[in-house]
Amino acid sequence: MDKNEDLVWAPAPGHGPEVVYAVDGPLGRARLNRPRTINALDRASIDSLFQQLTTWAGGDSVSAVVLDGAGDRGLCAGGDVRALRESVLAGRHEEAVDYWRAEYGVNALVADYPKPYVAWMDGIVMGGGVGVSAHGSLRVVTERTQLAMPETIIGFFPDVGGLQLLAHAPGQLGTHVALTGTALGGADALVLGAADVLLPADAKEQVLGVLREDCAVSGDELATAVGSGARHSSGGSWLEENRAWIDECYVGDDAGVILARLSGHAEPAAREAASSIGARSPHSVAVTLEAIRRAASMTVGQVLAQDLALGPAFARHPDFAEGVRAQLVDKDRRPRWTHASVADVSRAEVLRAFDGG
Template sequence: MSHGEEQLSWEPAPGQGAEVLYAVDGTLGRARLNRPRAINALDRASIDSLHQQLTAWAQDDRIDAVVLDGAGERGLCAGGDVRALREAVLAGRQEEAVDYWRAEYAVNALVASYPKPYVAWMDGIVMGGGVGVSAHGSLRLATERTRLAMPEVVIGFFPDVGGLHRLAQAPGETGTHVALTGEPVGGADALVLGMADALVPSHAHDRVLQLLRDRPGATAAQVAEAVGQPEATSSWLAENRAWIDRCYAGDDVAAIVQRLREDPDPAAQAAARTVGARSPFSVAVTLEALRRAASMSLEEVLAQDLRLGATFAGHPDFAEGVRAQLVDKDRTPRWTHGSVAEVPREEVLAAFDG
């Protein structure tokens, strides 16, 4: 930690808890997600705190740019606090979950439309809700340690927080692979997906901050030039574009799984097994949502996310997926449908009418 960092006074937002801490660092507003034991998962208190402080800094003439990072060594943010959402759903309080998503998506929209430079330090784990508070920023810095994912199909949900807006615009079918498998990708892949602007060494955090103190509006190219590139950072997605584009084309999710299964590339066959283990309902709805997102603005995608959230809050796969992955951790969810081929088209379309 730099000398300058030691001098900072980290405080919660006025009237909020310590789930997120803030400091004024020269003309930088520093925001730090502060639940390291949970890899900074975003509970409702975190979201309310971020909304309050980011709104205040947007109008504060002393602040020229905002920089977001995460406490602890493991990463920026592991996602939303879905265990709490599952408990609300099981207790019959579905509206509590929908209110959480409404508040979260408002923060995502605020980040995307922020009137000042919004810099996200996307080191380590950046998943789900963590993507929502970083990938919509104006300067997104990934590192060789970045593990980015939208893993929602693993828990019987769908990639939300406006993530499908980015994934629908990713080259070829790379975004489709990330959405339907839920598998993590690296920092170079985050650049390919359009979810990061530069790849910098994880040890360059202090140097990046020093540059931003001097030049709050620094571009990705200027940051990369100042701190250099990490070593050996190839993109797995770029290297596997041939079978990814071949297999994930089109709107028929059962056909996609079939093509993955029959493809000669072992990585495609592995992807078929991965997608096959996810919630079939989630995978089918995710593909439909992704294809629709291709012609939508971010605001429209976030509105679609909220409609789908209401659907998923009432669907058994969400409570079951969270149970299997995060509560009992037996990793053996019992999904509503046996395979994606068994999910009726009308059930998928009905999910969007929430």
């Protein structure tokens, strides 16, 4: 809850309460407002964000945008994939593609935003939540942050431009995160390049006060202003501590070879990563590896275009509907994937995904 009780929160004109907004001095405050679903992004939320962020970008009413999430569980649990599955099962594939096109439009707007865009990435920040936060100009994580791109477990791939961030992470850290879908704490998010500063969760009001005084404050300056508990270094990062075997195992373009290296490694954490990848859709793992390698030479906009090309292929692939069923609908956690292992996914199948096939 905000201590500033004078703020008036309201939906964007013509939209519902899925996202609410307020003007807080020079700050335009945007709050994802579906706390029962950890603020999952349905189509209404996406359309609202695009309209209001565009309005603020082109006007003089605010000097910066601050995004947060309602409730105490997190910023955003991702996109509304259950609704997307229903569209796919009903044969309405274009409905799913329209959703992704709109969502990626918001991601591109955030990445190119002409004013400071501050994301308060407290609690759960997954999938689509990464797309509306990690492309911002100032990304704030806390000791409660759980950041992940877990899409390979539902037969999909890390989209919303996230592979651009992961491809430019140090060494092979981004590849590990993309293929395993592992959840990251605040220190790991800093190492990965998905965040700029780690602050205590209870420092939010102090952060807002600093931003009201200087909308263009940097992560380092914010850490200094907040003081105790603030960090902008990688101390305490699991990724940093395990980088040696990660860089060793994840090099190359063959998912089967990578999985074999992990499985045979002396480090227990490497074998755990192999087990995690082995539980995910082999098709998703193979295509994601190719996609992150391509993303290394792309801008955010180019990766979002690649995402939009891949989406239809995944929508038509049986693993997407099956993965969502196992994880989010029936919740039996026992998906029946099309392939038995990544070794069974042919190079031709991988390349077809990039052609929308």
